[in-house]
Amino acid sequence: xxxxxxxxxxxxxxxxxxxxxxxxxxxxxxxxxxxxxxxxxxxxxxxxxxxxxxxxxxxxxxxxxxxxxxxxxxxxxxxxxxxxxxxxxxxxxxxxxxxxxxxxxxxxxxxxxxxxxxxxxxxxxxxxxxxxxxxxxxxxxxxxxxxxxxxxxxxxxxxxxxxxxxxxxxxxxxxxxxxxxxxxxxxxxxxxxxxxxxxxxxxxxxxxxxxxxxxxxxxxxxxxxxxxxxxxxxxxxxxxxxxxxxxxxxxxxxxxxxxxxxxxxxxxxxxxxxxxxxxxxxxxxxxxxxxx
Ligand code: NAD
Numbered sequence: 001x002x003x004x005x006x007x008x009x010x011x012x013x014x015x016x017x018x019x020x021x022x023x024x025x026x027x028x029x030x031x032x033x034x035x036x037x038x039x040x041x042x043x044x045x046x047x048x049x050x051x052x053x054x055x056x057x058x059x060x061x062x063x064x065x066x067x068x069x070x071x072x073x074x075x076x077x078x079x080x081x082x083x084x085x086x087x088x089x090x091x092x093x094x095x096x097x098x099x100x101x102x103x104x105x106x107x108x109x110x111x112x113x114x115x116x117x118x119x120x121x122x123x124x125x126x127x128x129x130x131x132x133x134x135x136x137x138x139x140x141x142x143x144x145x146x147x148x149x150x151x152x153x154x155x156x157x158x159x160x161x162x163x164x165x166x167x168x169x170x171x172x173x174x175x176x177x178x179x180x181x182x183x184x185x186x187x188x189x190x191x192x193x194x195x196x197x198x199x200x201x202x203x204x205x206x207x208x209x210x211x212x213x214x215x216x217x218x219x220x221x222x223x224x225x226x227x228x229x230x231x232x233x234x235x236x237x238x239x240x241x242x243x244x245x246x247x248x249x250x251x252x253x254x255x256x257x258x259x260x261x262x263x264x265x266x267x268x269x270x271x272x273x274x275x276x277x278x279x280x281x282x283x284x285x286x287x288x289x290x291x292x
Pocket of ligand 1 (some may be wrong): 005012
């Protein structure tokens with residue numbers, strides 16, 4: 001199986017490297033050319049255009065940072081759906097607007113091209129350790145064809161439904177919870193620090209109490225305790241997902257006031273220049289907010 005990989009950032013890179021390590025012939029493309037260096041070093045090939053990826057692949061995976069990038073790569077004039085032959089399978093692992101995944105799916109159906117919208121959870125560590133969770137929307141028979149290849153990158157593969165946006169909807173619910181937990185950890189640990197508690201010791205206490213969570217473990221151990229906020233999962237990407245979740249809620253005519261407060265909180269941190277840092281950096285912004 002020859003694989004093409006478009007978007008080799010924090011997630012795409014480790015996913016692609018694991019495919020290469022498992023013996024796949026992989027061709028990578030990223031608008032930031034230097035992002036493909038590590039792919040070439042690992043034995044993969046570099047493509048300079050999407051066309052070159054199409055020529056070299058039977059399965060094309062994408063991991064892109066925004067709806068705009070995804071729309072361009074899939075639906076653009078020189079995009080995948082304009083050029084790809086019918087025997088190539090396309091799998092988008094990005095988290096983008098659910099409506100966009102439906103539009104890409106509809107265009108793929110029209111052209112009889114196989115497509116799945118399969119966003120992932122588990123972060124960079126999950127991508128490195130092959131423990132990602134895939135939440136897949138689209139035809140089950142296509143998932144059956146690509147499942148063994150996705151299993152190289154993830155340990156949990158769920159078919160959410162035939163609807164193209166269903167995996168993304170599940171993923172947005174996941175990320176809404178991540179937004180809650182991250183803000184909760186940031187506020188609670190700011191208060192803990194101000195109260196003179198030893199955060200390392202407190203972690204050991206709460207790790208065996210109900211305050212424990214995977215996000216507390218991740219945010220504290222991998223970022224806050226090291227005072228190093230290189231992503232990871234950037235705060236601006238989480239904020240993007242929270243906004244999509246709010247649009248989803250709006251589409252269903254429901255108000256989520258606490259989620260709205262979260263969106264405002266993360267937007268404020270982004271405006272303060274923290275968008276490119278890992279989401280756990282929110283603790284810095286909260287620590288700065290004092291009562292005057
Ligand atoms: P990133 O910004 O680190 O990487 C995105 C890559 O895509 C960059 O290298 C960029 O140069 C490239 N790119 C942008 N536009 C392109 C285009 N038109 N053509 C080709 N390449 C293009 O982002 P990331 O953290 O790797 O996230 C990728 C996707 O995965 C996002 O949708 C994100 O929400 C999702 N995600 C991220 C994490 C995480 O922990 N980082 C976890 C789960 C899901």
